[in-house]
Amino acid sequence: MAGRSVEDMNPQGERWTTDQVLALAPDDASRKAGGKLAAPGPWSETGADGGAVWGLCKGSGKKPYQTVIDVTGPAFTCSCPSRKFPCKHALGLLLLWAGEGETVPAGAPPEWAGPWLAGRREKAERAAATPAGGGGAARTPSDPEAARRRAERRLERIASGATELEQRLEDLLRTGLTAAEGGSYRQWDETAARMVDAQAPGLASRVRELGSVAASGAADWPARLLAECALLHLLDQGFLGRERLPAPLAATVRARIGLTTDAAELLTGPEAATVRDRWLVLAQQDSDDGRLTTRRIFLRGERTGRMALHLSFGGGGRPLDLALPPGLVLDADLAYYPGARPLRAALGERHAPAAPGPVPPGCGVDAALAAYGDALRDDPWLESWPVVLADVTPVPARDGSGWQLADADGESALPLDPRFLGRAGLWQLAAISGGAPVTVFGECGHRGFVPLTVWDPTPVSL
Amino acid sequence: MTTTPTTPRTTSSTTPRTAPPTTPAAAAAAPKAPPAPAWEELVSAALLGTDRRTPPVPLRPGQSPSAALLDAAAVSTVRRRAALRPAPAGERPAPAPADPRPPLPPAARRRLSLLLADRGGGGGSRRGTTPDLTELLPQWLAAAQDHGYRAPGALLPALLDAARARTDLRPAALALAGPRALWLARLNDDWKFALRGFGGTAAVPGPEAPEGVRRLWEEGLFAERVSLLTALRRRDAAAGLGLLATTWAAERAEDRLMFLDALRECLSSADEPFLEQALSDRSRNVRATAAELLSALPGSALAARMARRATACLGLGHGPGPVITVEPPRECDAGMERDGVAPKPPSGRGRGAWWLGQLLEAAPLHGWRAVFEGRGPAEILALPVADDWRTELHDAWCRAAVRQRDATWARALLGTPAAPAQATEAAPTGSSRDVAKLLTVLPEDERAAWVAQFIAAHGLSDAFRMLGVCGVPWAEPLGRSVVDALDIARDAGSYPWSFSGVMGLAERCLDPAAADRLDMLTAVTEEPEGASPGSGGYWSEAFVRLVGTLRLRATMHAELSGGAGS
Structure with missing residues (x-):
């Protein structure tokens, strides 16, 4: 397959591997449905021109669905009513294209696919032609003074929310956590709602988390509740005393409170600082809370060795805008969001098509914990830090102790996060290892290690 | 300390490896690092509430005790998190045995993952135009078996789950999954079934390990023993029989029945003495199965005895033309019973017809040529039969043709498929004949x-x-x-x-x-x-x-x- 993707490479875009296509699927159901449509049966008028793939898919209705994919984006359009993105037709067509060249012949886009593709390409050219900063200027609000006042008012509201929350936390500690045991969510929900009103979504979600810890009934709930309260208190205090914090730490506090930074500003604004590197995709993970899909893509720079996390959000008709299967290397510019320990980044210009990358080098268990500890010095709210572990062996749970990843020397081990143990990925990890050392990427945190990708030797998402 | 995932190697008061983090609280509020109280003390103070117990933390001027407790808890939390040490490693699992088979081609690997992902899909809805992948999985597994690939590790859990849900998939799925799946199954109770030996020959010790064979036979679970016997029969029929003979007398009746059934594999006249002995078994089911196996060996002594009994019942009469005359047995004697004839007919069937049917089924078909004066099967079947015995007679011969795998007779019994009467002729009213089974003989x-x-x-x-x-x-x-x-x-x-x-x-x-x-x-x-x-x-x-x-x-x-x- 590797041979093929090189052979079929063309100036506009390489033919994808099927694994790449499958990684685009928003969920398992789509993967299934797409797989079913990856057969020539329902398709007609299929074609590809290097940058795009199109086809008509016979559905239940009279008129076939028109599916068009711009593989340089990638971007998708389909006349089906599905709210999944990409829909099963797009996935099926891409699988067909990736699997068997003959069923999707090269050609020129037909009438029904042309305009959309032309529009995409025009937009891409315009974007490329726009000088850096030009785009930023267009977004500058007409009245900078009004915008500044708005921002100030928001900070004031957050500050009053934080003060109120401090009061709430101090009350809780004065009367004792016992009073909160098994307590109703309502109290917490009310407080969370007050924080939403105060335009501090970061505080609101932490308050909700407190509620679930208090109601969890786990044996260690008092300790966990105290720790979460203390970190929330730390965040409140950080925000209220932000004037006295070093600028990077103040930026971390702002981000954790829920104040956003415009990605375009980061990439092209007056203070834009991008990092160009060959970024290896370590993991791509989607989570869904019912309304919103969050896609987390972890990257590591080959030259800089820096970790980066790209977030995108979909749902409510808004598609996820980026799909990068693990294992690809991306020559691109990244711009880190400001903070004391930058991790989140925006993706800027891509200098070359993504290509398959190597198995990443990694560290041992000691170094992984040290990396998390080190990161905590800069950002005390970090739950975990991304690391690549090399030569670790999954050790099965035995009488009471959970699963571990053991170092090559066989002495040190990192427990797996208990939340990972119920997942199917655990057994995939065990099966791939077969008792032998493997390279694993994941998040190393205070509750243990959450594996996200294992190399076999091609990356497998867990 | 319960939120800590790792057990510190040193005692609970771990010295942080890194310097305590500079926290905003520290930067914004506390200029001096306070002496760190133990985390447990902070938790119990928080549980009781600062109204009831003064927390063991220093207060800044104007600060409430609860705020001071939160300050201390924040510092302590971050400090503990930053100072986590690895846990001592547990005992590693023994590595999975090597699987030297070649990996699946990438496209086939992806196909398998699609087929496995589709399990249980579909439901009761109308099928539409897309292929039903659930039905393709067994085919895929069967086809893969001919190639001798090894399944990718990432798909083993799904493969085991599929095999768990559908027993018909087990042999092929476990063959593909190989030794690593058995290794994995030992770690997860959901997959215990895999250890019960459906793994074909993979789990059976080779001929170079006679001790292993003996040990598995003597100590294995029932299903493991059945699959061992079956595999051994395929490899060396006599050795399989020999193994069974060593413990035969001590086996339970239902186990004896299953083991006897396993002898169907590569049945030959060499098995006759053993089967003949089994005709005197304590269990009636074992006796019946032994008799059935012996009658499938047309050269066996039992077959000869049945032939003698059957030919006594049929004759060629010469009325106006040749006609088959039928004289069913009057009684089912001890000898017949020993040879597997069930004495008691199901309700609604006459005893004579019931016994006759069993005799005809077990009697070697090639013997009828002599009885009917040199006629072949087709000619015999064309003969008229006296007294409405025709259906009964032909049905019994159908069963005999299936049991004895006699293609000539099967062909004659099936007749011409296109004949207009075939649909009714092949299965006339009141007949129990099974055309599909008869076809399997061809x-x-x-x-x-x-x-x-x-x-x-x-x-x-x-x-x-x-x-x-x-x-x-x-x-x-x-x-x-x-x-x-x-x-x-x-x-x-x-x-x-x-x-x-x-x-x-x-x-x-x-x-x-x-x-x-x-x-x-x-x-x-x-x-x-x-x-x-x-x-x-x-x-x-x-x-x-x-x-x-x-x-x-x-x-x-x-x-x-x-x-x-x-």
Whole structure:
């Protein structure tokens, strides 16, 4: 397959591997449905021109669905009513294209696919032609003074929310956590709602988390509740005393409170600082809370060795805008969001098509914990830090102790996060290892290690 | 400290490896680092509340005790998190045995993952035009078995889950999954079934390890022993019998029955003395099975005894012309019973007919030539039979032909498929004869040809079970006649789901090469006069699905040969 993707490479875009296509699927159901449509049966008028793939898919209705994919984006359009993105037709067509060249012949886009593709390409050219900063200027609000006042008012509201929350936390500690045991969510929900009103979504979600810890009934709930309260208190205090914090730490506090930074500003604004590197995709993970899909893509720079996390959000008709299967290397510019320990980044210009990358080098268990500890010095709210572990062996749970990843020397081990143990990925990890050392990427945190990708030797998402 | 995932190697008061973090609280509030109180003290103070107990933390001027407690807890939390140490490693699992088989070609690997992801999908909804992947998984597994690939580790959990849910998939799924799946199954109780030995020969010790064979036979679980015996029979029939003989007398009756059944594999006259002995077994079921196995050996002493009894019942009379005369046995004596004749008929059947049927079934068919003065099977079957015994007699010969795998007799009993009376003749009223079973006695291509002619003459309504015993993919002209019959059924205007059984079989069994011919049937046709409303569209849909499935199967096979996508 590797041979093929090189052979079929063309100036506009390489033919994808099927694994790449499958990684685009928003969920398992789509993967299934797409797989079913990856057969020539329902398709007609299929074609590809290097940058795009199109086809008509016979559905239940009279008129076939028109599916068009711009593989340089990638971007998708389909006349089906599905709210999944990409829909099963797009996935099926891409699988067909990736699997068997003959069923999707090269050609020129037909009438029904042309305009959309032309529009995409025009937009891409315009974007490329726009000088850096030009785009930023267009977004500058007409009245900078009004915008500044708005921002100030928001900070004031957050500050009053934080003060109120401090009061709430101090009350809780004065009367004792016992009073909160098994307590109703309502109290917490009310407080969370007050924080939403105060335009501090970061505080609101932490308050909700407190509620679930208090109601969890786990044996260690008092300790966990105290720790979460203390970190929330730390965040409140950080925000209220932000004037006295070093600028990077103040930026971390702002981000954790829920104040956003415009990605375009980061990439092209007056203070834009991008990092160009060959970024290896370590993991791509989607989570869904019912309304919103969050896609987390972890990257590591080959030259800089820096970790980066790209977030995108979909749902409510808004598609996820980026799909990068693990294992690809991306020559691109990244711009880190400001903070004391930058991790989140925006993706800027891509200098070359993504290509398959190597198995990443990694560290041992000691170094992984040290990396998390080190990161905590800069950002005390970090739950975990991304690391690549090399030569670790999954050790099965035995009488009471959970699963571990053991170092090559066989002495040190990192427990797996208990939340990972119920997942199917655990057994995939065990099966791939077969008792032998493997390279694993994941998040190393205070509750243990959450594996996200294992190399076999091609990356497998867990 | 319970939130800590790792057990510190040193005692609880771990000295942080890194300096305590500079926290905003520290930067904003506390200029001096306070002496750190133990985390447990902070937790118990928080539990009780600062109203009741003064927390063991220093207060800044103007600060409430609860705020000071929160400050201290924040510092302590971050400090503990930053100072986590690795835990001592638990005992590592023994590595999984090496699996030297080659990996799946990438395209086949992806196909398998799609097929596994689709398990349990579908539900009760109308099938539409897309192939039913659930039915393709068994095919894929069977085809993969011929190639001798090893399953990718990432798919082993799904493969084991699939095998857990569907016992029919187990042998092929576990063969593909190989030794690593057994290794994995030991770690997860959900997959215990895999350890009970469906793994074919993979789990059976080789001929170079006679001790291993003996130990497994003596200490293994029942299913492990059955699969060991079956595998050993295939490798060395005499050794298998020898192994069984060593413990035979000590086995429980139901186990003896299953072990005896395993001897069907590679049955030969060498097994006769053992089986003859089993005719005196304590268990009636064991005796009956031994008798059945012996009668499948036409040269056995039991077969000769049955032949003697059977020929005493039939004769050739010469009325106006030759006629078969029938004299059923008067009693079921001890000798007959020992040879496996069940004495008590099911309700509604006469005792004589019941006994006669069993004698005829067990008597070697080649003996009838002499009884009927040199006539061959076809001529014997053409003879008139006295006193309404014809159906009874022919049914018994059908069972005998199946048991003795006698193709000449089966051919004669099946007759000409296209004969107008065949549909009724093959299974006359009151007959219990099983045409599909009889067909299995014929060589595969002859079987396919017979069914093809049958369908051409009589349509699909009675053909489902016959199609089920034909070799896959269907050899021509069978495939063509099924397609033609479906086309005719469409023109007759009925709904396709009246033929869903045959359609499902066709998806699995038609040669993928038939797809091109079927393509022209996928167009929506003018509905014939009097057709069921909408049937044309449904037929088109059904044919689209059939074509799609066939193409997918062709792709699957190509992928397994490494021909596509790699």
